[in-house]
Amino acid sequence: MSVWKTNDPDTKKILYVQTHGEKDPERTATPFFLATAGAAMDNEVCIYFTMNGPQCLAKGNGDKIVIPRKGGNGKELKYFIDQAQEIGVRLLVCQPSLDLHGYTMDDMIEGVEMIGGAAFNDMACDADAVIGF
């Protein structure tokens, strides 16, 4: 049983991979807003968070991570996360990358799903596009 939900052959599946977190706030928002645009085009979209990626999904970090913008007025990452979740983008993490930061699923925001390395590779093989950050 694939992690992908669609049975419609016309619905494309896009998998984003986010490896960046707290150390690189300027690299955290883009996967969320590209995924949001992808979902707005009636595709099924997931983002897989590995390496430092799970830091983006830790409770409280959405407000703490601010995307810098020239001239000030940075925006909190939470804005981009909410936008993505609202349009149906699914957020996935794997166990080893949680362990890396001492996280458990209880540290993750609402809606985050756990998958393993095999499921990730299976999703990648079934996807129409895999995009890594």
Next chain:
Amino acid sequence: MTDVIKEDQVLDCSGMLCPMPVVKASKAMKELQSGQVLKMIATDPGAPPDMEAWSRQTGNELLRSLTEEGKFIFFLRKK
């Protein structure tokens, strides 16, 4: 002389930046019946290629796209 397209709904995305125009268009389109037309107004310079791509991917036809007083206007028909 081009035919006048009569829209069923207007969506003003002026001032919004990527990805909000496509998000709003997607939401607005879901409220329409098949065959109805959405007139969308945007100021994001990325909107013309975005709406073309959105139309191609979703199958909702981009009937016309034009620029008026610095604003981009799109007529999209729900599939």
